[in-house]
Amino acid sequence: MEELLKIDEVAKLSGLSKRTIRYYEEIGLLPPPPRSQGGTRLYTQDHVEFLKKITIAKEVLGFSLQELHHFLSLRDTLENQRADYKKVTEPRERKEKLIEIIHLLDDQLQMIEEKIHKIMSVQTELVTLRERARAAIVKIDEELSK
């Protein structure tokens, strides 16, 4: 029972604009969905999930769409370790590819660590600011109640 969605629905569910959704397809980021007889795009819930994920990755990691693209191809390579790929490609070659992927993931994970560090430093700074503001209010209240 595949629920088919049209672009307007997908836009509402994903929080992206219709233009953006088509654009992501245009640049090869979103897999092209099947079409109806007349050519209307017919999406599934999977597309929505996918869009949500890359939106988060973009927001949070500050990835450009190019970088996202590159990153997603990694995931695909991993997926392809199953099924057909195995039969076609040399084990040795597959292993090389996997090692490459792991290195890239290590890099990304390190970058994420750094980002978390930085964001927390900003966080503590803001908390400090808030404390100062609160203290200033207390002072004013003291002044006013004299």
Next chain:
Amino acid sequence: MEELLKIDEVAKLSGLSKRTIRYYEEIGLLPPPPRSQGGTRLYTQDHVEFLKKITIAKEVLGFSLQELHHFLSLRDTLENQRADYKKVTEPRERKEKLIEIIHLLDDQLQMIEEKIHKIMSVQTELVTLRERARAAIVKIDEELSK
């Protein structure tokens, strides 16, 4: 003993380009430094620190320069609680302003919480991917050693 820096030094220390530094001044983000007789900009270490901070905030929070601008004016308002400002402005008015600032900080801090959440979700996903890749390598090795 104020060490004075010229723009090329500041660029190297901050990691930004000279163009970017002038641009930040142009849009009012970076306070204009004093000039030499001939008009050359003379910075201090404080400028460098400032640039580093806003670079982190921009990177990490995904702030636009506009948003940064707005945000920095907050901090300035807080700074101004001291000194002259106090003598000129009504306590009641100052308190209003402070409450406004606190609300804004609360919002920002909430946003940061959410970002940290999201980034960690991406993190765990990447770790999972890496695990899968490692497992796949083990499988291949087993194949090869048969």
Next chain:
DNA sequence: TATAAATTTAACGTTAACGTCAAATTTATA
């Protein structure tokens, strides 16, 4: 089935955040 509402492609427009280049001046160096 006529009409309204939604979708498609195509093309041009927009904005932020700088990059790049040039010509004039200033500062550093031999």
Next chain:
DNA sequence: TATAAATTTGACGTTAACGTTAAATTTATA
């Protein structure tokens, strides 16, 4: 002090990531 190296202002260029508009179809509704 002559020459090289750096800085300044000004202006135009660039790129990513869409927005907007229009004209042609397609899909939904009364």
